[in-house]
Amino acid sequence: MTEKLFYRNAYLWEAGGTVLAVEKSGKSVRILLDRTIFYPEGGGQPSDRGIIAGEGFRIFVEKVHGKDEVWHEGKLEGRLPEPGEPVRMIVDAEWRYENMRQHTGQHILSAVFKDLYDANTTGFQIFEGYNKIEIDYPGELDWDMILDVERRANEVVWRNLPVQVEVYEELPEELRNKLRKELSDKVKPPIRIVSIPGVDVIPCGGTHVRSTGEVGIIKVVNFYRKSRKLWRIEFACGNRALKYLDELLDDYWKSLDEMPNKNRPLFERVGELKGEVERLEGEKDSLRRELWGWKARALLNEALEIGGIRVVAHLEEAPLKDAQAFVVHLVDKNPNTVALIVGENYVIFAKNKGVEGLSMNDLLREVLSKTGGGGGGSEVLARGGGFRAKPEEVLELAIDALKQSLS
Ligand SMILES: [Zn+2]
Incomplete structure (x- = not known):
């Protein structure tokens, strides 16, 4: 012992x-x-x-x-x-003293949640930079309600009330009635009762500061619903509250400084930037479509004619994702068209939906049987890669395979 x-x-x-x-x-x-x-x-x-x-x-x-x-x-x-x-x-006195401040702050915060919203605290944890409690509250919580709790909790801090600890072998009935939470059967004597006069009475085995003033400040930094009935409240007290806010402010000012317009509020600047990004995206999209139009016309001009079908056979330099977006656009807009696109390490075979009696997946299988590699797809679109052949050779094989399946 x-x-x-x-x-x-x-x-x-x-x-x-x-x-x-x-x-x-x-x-x-x-x-x-x-x-x-x-x-x-x-x-x-x-x-x-x-x-x-x-x-x-x-x-x-x-x-x-x-x-x-x-x-x-x-x-x-x-x-x-x-x-x-x-x-x-x-x-390590600094670590421990800060933990005592956080812990005592938790008693106060939990007491105010109980008092204002009849919400019991079901969990508590101190982390390096902040703390969390879980409260049992089936309704909705919003920032106004949270800030109300925070204001009242800080009033308790600033009234500098004593934090009293008493140990009982058996709890007097009168004290039992004052407890913030019913005593669990798990709590065995001696029972340590921590009380703040007029604010809170609770059994607790932690360490606390002597008076509420030592908590310094209680700042709720975040809250969110954890489950149907439970809400998680994140907060910090004492020096950790200052440190938390300092880090947040540092982040805030650095972010504002990154903006073309450095005037507060930041969220308006973010809104402006977001609008600008959306405008540029739209512009990019229309430029891309224009480019695709030119590219499609150029490729269709050089298209082969196989069995009455226009066949675009092309060695592509763009990465797979961009190439696929273009190819889908190309065959969608042009009836009676098949595209055989071969990139550095991929192929895309696509056809206009109206082209009958031809499966891109079958075509890919035929090519893969000669080049090795893998891939797959559907009747209208198939992708593959990992060939043991040069792109030009793969393209030739694809054209041959297409000729065969159309003959
Ligand atoms: Zn405690």
């Missing part, structure tokens, strides 16, 4: 302890102490980081876990510690 000093004083960044057990795997070690100031992962709060040091060794703690026995995991520098040895623990 490890004595959890963080429950007595959440602000204890340094303390001494004694090694109870050590396990080694590669360059990592797991160490068990008689007491700890390291918070183990749990209840949405990530585990602490820091250093456990003794005579001739240091452990850079990356992960802490366990309930009764708290194990500290990390990289070992120096010799392996032995049971019975004294150690010095130092937690």
Whole structure:
């Protein structure tokens, strides 16, 4: 059993302890102490980081876990510690203090959601840069509602109310009635009750700041529906809220700076740019059609006449996607026409739908039987590639195959 000093004083960044057990795997070690100031992962709060040091060794703690026995995991520098040895623990105070601010901010935010919309918090997780809660709310949420919650939550922060922690073997009925959420059967005594007078009463095993003012600020940064009844709310508190907003602003100003017109608001500039892109796309489309028209006329002028059908046989330089778009356009617009297009590493055989008694897929199979490679398609359009022959040879074979199937 490890004595959890963080429950007595959440602000204890340094303390001494004694090694109870050590396990080694590669360059990592797991160490068990008689007491700890390291918070183990749990209840949405990530585990602490820091250093456990003794005579001739240091452990850079990356992960802490366990309930009764708290194990500290990390990289070992120096010799392996032995049971019975004294150690010095130092937690990464900045990381932990910010986690305490996020965690306390969550209590406040969840309490306001309950108060305003009777929405219970069903999940909570602290990440590096922000936090999320899940709330049970079957209706619609919008930004106005969210900002209302945020404003009230920050009022609680700025009133600088005490955050009180009390431990009970049995919960008094009067206190039980005040709980934000019914006590789960899973919660076994001693029960830790965290309360903010007039705002929130909830059992919790995390670490919290002493007064709401220390949370600094609560900023909701995003929200969305997660399932029919659950909404996910993303938020940040304290320094992490500032950092989040700084990054967002950095992105905002850089984006605005990329615009030809650098005047706010950005979304209007984006709208202008989008309109411009659409206009250019339209222009490109009409230019392409014009080009296709010229190209089609030139190719049809040189078309072969096989069995009463106009056959465009062409060595193409354009990539497959562009070539296919053109070929489909060509045969669609010109009755009684078949196109045999051979590119660097592809063929496209296409016919006008009105041409009867001729399958592009069969034609491709016939060519593939001589050149190797693969492909397939339908009666009107077939594509292939991977031949063991030069494009000119493939084109000759295609013309021959077409002549044969039309004779
Ligand atoms: Zn808590």
